[in-house]
Amino acid sequence: KIFLHKERSKAVWYSFAEDFPYDDDPMPGLLADERNLDFPLEKAEHFMKLFLGMVSKSKYAETVAPGVFAEEDIERVGDQFQDLVWALEEIGLRNWLKMDLDELERNLPKDKLAALVRGKSSNSDEISLEDEDVDAAKLMLQCASRGKADLLDFEDVDPYKLLHGIPRRKIDEELEGLPAYLGDDDLNKLVTDHCERLTNGRPQSWEDKQEEWLKGSARVSDLYQKELEFYRTAGPVEWAETNDGYQWKWRQPANTFWDERRRVYVQEQKGVDPNLNLKGLRQHMLAISRMRSMCSVGKVAYFRGVVVVGNGRGVYGFGIGFGSTPKECRADSTLKALQNLDYIDYDPGRMFCTPCKGQEYKHTMTLIPRPIGRGLQANKKFLPLLYILGLDNCKVKFMFKKWFTRVRAIKRCLDQVVSRRTLANMTGKRYALLVAPGDHWVHWPDRWFDVTSEPYKGQEDMRKLIRKHALHFKKRGAKIAVTADVRPGWRKRNWIRWNNALERWLQHRRESYEPAAPKASALKLAKS
Numbered sequence: 449k450i451f452l453h454k455e456r457s458k459a460v461w462y463s464f465a466e467d468f469p470y471d472d473d474p475m476p477g478l479l480a481d482e483r484n485l486d487f488p489l490e491k492a493e494h495f496m497k498l499f500l501g502m503v504s505k506s507k508y509a510e511t512v513a514p515g516v517f518a519e520e521d522i523e524r525v526g527d528q529f530q531d532l533v534w535a536l537e538e539i540g541l542r543n544w545l546k547m548d549l550d551e552l553e554r555n556l557p558k559d560k561l562a563a564l565v566r567g568k569s570s571n572s573d574e575i576s577l578e579d580e581d582v583d584a585a586k587l588m589l590q591c592a593s594r595g596k597a598d599l600l601d602f603e604d605v606d607p608y609k610l611l612h613g614i615p616r617r618k619i620d621e622e623l624e625g626l627p628a629y630l631g632d633d634d635l636n637k638l639v640t641d642h643c644e645r646l647t648n649g650r651p652q653s654w655e656d657k658q659e660e661w662l663k664g665s666a667r668v669s670d671l672y673q674k675e676l677e678f679y680r681t682a683g684p685v686e687w688a689e690t691n692d693g694y695q696w697k698w699r700q701p702a703n704t705f706w707d708e709r710r711r712v713y714v715q716e717q718k719g720v721d722p723n724l725n726l727k728g729l730r731q732h733m734l735a736i737s738r739m740r741s742m743c744s745v746g747k748v749a750y751f752r753g754v755v756v757v758g759n760g761r762g763v764y765g766f767g768i769g770f771g772s773t774p775k776e777c778r779a780d781s782t783l784k785a786l787q788n789l790d791y792i793d794y795d796p797g798r799m800f801c802t803p804c805k806g807q808e809y810k811h812t813m814t815l816i817p818r819p820i821g822r823g824l825q826a827n828k829k830f831l832p833l834l835y836i837l838g839l840d841n842c843k844v845k846f847m848f849k850k851w852f853t854r855v856r857a858i859k860r861c862l863d864q865v866v867s868r869r870t871l872a873n874m875t876g877k878r879y880a881l882l883v884a885p886g887d888h889w890v891h892w893p894d895r896w897f898d899v900t901s902e903p904y905k906g907q908e909d910m911r912k913l914i915r916k917h918a919l920h921f922k923k924r925g926a927k928i929a930v931t932a933d934v935r936p937g938w939r940k941r942n943w944i945r946w947n948n949a950l951e952r953w954l955q956h957r958r959e960s961y962e963p964a965a966p967k968a969s970a971l972k973l974a975k976s
Contacts, residue, residue, distance in 0.1 A: 489537055493530035497522055559668035560658060566646040577646065582639060587619070589635040594626040720786045728759040731782050732832045735851040736774060754851045755781035757789070758836035761796065764862075765789040766855045790859070792838065793867045799841045801868065801882070806861025811853045813861040816843040837862070 503509060504517030562575045569576040591599065599605055603616035680687040680694075687694045700706070704713040736753040751774050758764035767785025771777035794800060800817035807813075818825065818841045826834055826844040834844060846854065868882040 492533040497526040751777040757785040762792040804864040808856035
C-alpha cells in the first residue's frame, strides 16, 4: 500500500523525485521506495541493528559512550525493539513509527495528573512519597545502572531458592559485584534533590500545565466509564447499581412486552410505518380461496387471500391474509403486504444483467433478460403482477399454479437480481464499464417506417399486377419476368478495374485466348 505525498511532500503536481519510480506499473515491490510504504514490522529488529551498527562506526561513538555499542549490546537492543513493535501491534498502534512525537502525544488518552507530595497525604489527587518509597527508588536506580531491570533476577528474591531454602546473597552484596554505568552517589543525589523540591511545594504554573496537558485528547476516566458501561450492557443481561452493589436481570428483547400471567415476553404485532407514502402504491389480488378448519365449536369457514402491493418501480410486497369475508380477507392481506415491503435491485430503463431463477419445491419463476425496447413477454394473466413489480424488457415464465408456494419462488428469483451499481460496489469496477449484452440494442417499432416503405410496397404491388395481366389472371407454374423485374446492372467483368495487375492480365488472356491448330505429328501420335 503506497502513501504518496503524505509526509515528505504535499504537492499535487508531478514530482520527479517521488513519482518517477511509480511510472511503470506494475513494478516489483523491491524497487518501490520504502519510505512511501507501510513499515515492515517483521524487519524492525534488522533495521535497528543496522542503525546502531552505523552509529557504532562513527569516530564520536567511543568518546561519547564508550563500550555502549558493543556487538552483544546491539543484539540485545534489537531484540527489545522487535518485542516493542509486536506489543504495539497487538494494542492497535501499528502506524506509530510513522507518527511524530506531537501527534503521538495528541492521540494518546490522558487524564488529570496526580501531584507527588513528600510525606503522608489524605487528598485523593495527590500521591504521598514516604521514606520507604524513597529507599525503593534509590534501589531501583542502582539496579538499572547495573543492567538489572527486574528485581526477580536477584538471588535474594528468587522464588526457587526461597522455596527450597538454598543459600543466597543479599541484594546489596550482589550489586557490589556488578559494574555500574553511573555511581550510586550521583543517583542518590538525584533522588534527594527531587525530594527537596517536592518538600518546598508545587509551583504556581502547575494548574496551567494541567490544562495544557489535557487539551485536545480523550480522558482516561471517560474511557474507563465507557468500557464499564459496555460490559454492563453487553449480552442478554443488564447490570443495575443498587445500595448492595450491582444486581443483574434479563434484558427485555426488542418489540416485546411482559405478560404477567404467562411470565414471559410476548412479541408485539408489527404495524405499518406511519411515514410510508401510500400515494404511488397499487394492489392486486392474486388468489383467494375458501378454507375450513375444525375447532372446539365445530367447523369454521374463512377466506385466505394473496395480495401483491407495489409502486411499479421496484418496491413490492406480498401479503397472505385471512378473514371471514372476502373484503376482510383483502384488507388483511393488503395490510400484511405493506408490513413486508421489499425492493428489487435493478436498473430502471436498462436490461437485466443476468437471468434469474427462483424455486420453492416444484414451483419456479424464470426471468430472462431481453434487449432494450423489446418489452415484457409473459402470459397475459400475469401482467398485472409484473406491472406492479416494475419489470420490463424481460421474459417471465412460471411453473405450476399454487400461489401460496409460488410467492416464495418469486421472492427468491427477485432477490437474485443485482443492479450495476451494486456490482460496481462489489467488484470495484467503474459503473460505466458494466454493460450487459443487450444494452446497446434498440428495437425501433416497425410502424415508424410505414411512411418510408409505402413507395416500395406500391412498386411491388404494381409488378404483381402487371404479371397478372401478362398471365390473364391465370396461375402458372413458371414465373414470368416483366420489364420492371429486370434492370441493367453490374457484370462480373466490370469488377476487373478493382483487381491487381496480374488478375487484370489473366482476365484479358481468358477473353482473347484462341487455341492454335494441332500439328500433324501430334495427330499421328494421338491415333497410334
